[in-house]
Amino acid sequence: xxxxxxxxxxxxxxxxxxxxxxxxxxxxxxxxxxxxxxxxxxxxxxxxxxxxxxxxxxxxxxxxxxxxxxxxxxxxxxxxxxxxxxxxxxxxxxxxxxxxxxxxxxxxxxxx
Amino acid sequence: xxxxxxxxxxxxxxxxxxxxxxxxxxxxxxxxxxxxxxxxxxxxxxxxxxxxxxxxxxxxxxxxxxxxxxxxxxxxxxxxxxxxxxxxxxxxxxxxxxxxxxxxxxxxxxxxxxxx
Numbered sequence: 001x002x003x004x005x006x007x008x009x010x011x012x013x014x015x016x017x018x019x020x021x022x023x024x025x026x027x028x029x030x031x032x033x034x035x036x037x038x039x040x041x042x043x044x045x046x047x048x049x050x051x052x053x054x055x056x057x058x059x060x061x062x063x064x065x066x067x068x069x070x071x072x073x074x075x076x077x078x079x080x081x082x083x084x085x086x087x088x089x090x091x092x093x094x095x096x097x098x099x100x101x102x103x104x105x106x107x108x109x110x111x112x
Numbered sequence: 113x114x115x116x117x118x119x120x121x122x123x124x125x126x127x128x129x130x131x132x133x134x135x136x137x138x139x140x141x142x143x144x145x146x147x148x149x150x151x152x153x154x155x156x157x158x159x160x161x162x163x164x165x166x167x168x169x170x171x172x173x174x175x176x177x178x179x180x181x182x183x184x185x186x187x188x189x190x191x192x193x194x195x196x197x198x199x200x201x202x203x204x205x206x207x208x209x210x211x212x213x214x215x216x217x218x219x220x221x222x223x224x225x226x227x228x
Contacts, residue, residue: 031212036219043116043202043219044155089155095212098168100145104154 002028004103006090012109013080021075021106023090030092033066033073038087038105047088048075080110114138116205116220124226130191133223137184137205144186145210145217146178149200158201161186162209190225198227 005024013019023033032051036044050057050066050073057064063076073092077084087105117136125131137144146158157170161180178188184205190197201224204217 032214034216036217041200041222041224043204043221044217045219046216049216093210093214097214098210099157099160099170100210100214100217101157102147102155 002026002101004090004092004101006088006103007106008104010107010109012111015080015082015110015112017080019077019080019084019108019110021088021090021108023073023075023092023103025071025092028092028094029068031095033064033090033092034100035062035064035073035075036089036091036102038089040087044089044102077108082110082112084108085110116203116218118201118203118220118223120223121221122224122226124228125193126228127193127195129193130189131193131225132187132189133201133203133225135186135188135203135205135220137186137203138218141205141207141218142184143206143209144180144184145204145206146186146188147202147204148172149202149222150198155202158188160210167209193227195227198225200224 003026034049035047038044048064061078065074087107089105090103143162145160148156159169160167164180175191180186200222202222204219
């Protein structure tokens with residue numbers, strides 16, 4: 001069955017450094033992959049979508065890569081700030097998917 | 113443009129009761145998906161509705177049901193509540209049904225259900 005793995009351990013990063021989060025998937029080939037941010041007690045908020053024919057996508061301080069050979073996506077936040085502290089969820093989806101499935105998320109903490 | 117609205121935001125029920133949660137999608141969005149989020153299981157897909165039809169259902173017992181109205185508003189119902197149903201219930205809307213052209217999902221703030 002389809003499986004999505006994200007760092008289960010919280011990630012603690014010094015302010016100003018680059019935070020890198022990993023999303024690995026197995027047993028399927030996503031046509032696109034989304035990243036969301038979720039703050040405690042709030043709904044997830046969409047950040048970026050990358051398709052299988054795109055190796056990299058950027059938005060301001062965010063960068064996402066998609067390696068279909070490694071079955072992995074990396075999510076980078078450069079010049080991290082305490083306000084970036086949140087849980088980040090990935091959602092790889094196949095073109096035939098009839099539902100969007102999310103990874104369990106990685107909690108990121110940026111310390112001043 | 114108003115976002116996705118979920119009501120109620122918080123509610124407390126006792127075992128055996130039933131609950132109905134409501135979701136109003138963004139204007140013009142015809143797809144509504146429901147998710148259950150718990151600390152141990154993360155975001156679990158419940159079902160998706162598009163144009164009043166259920167397109168897909170997650171691996172949940174029949175106590176969990178939903179519907180969508182002609183104005184795209186959706187409700188979900190949980191009958192015979194169990195302690196394990198305590199969770200944050202999130203709905204998300206999208207202009208299109210889940211598929212190859214799916215873009216981002218727009219989530220509401222959720223309904224926090226506590227079952228005692």
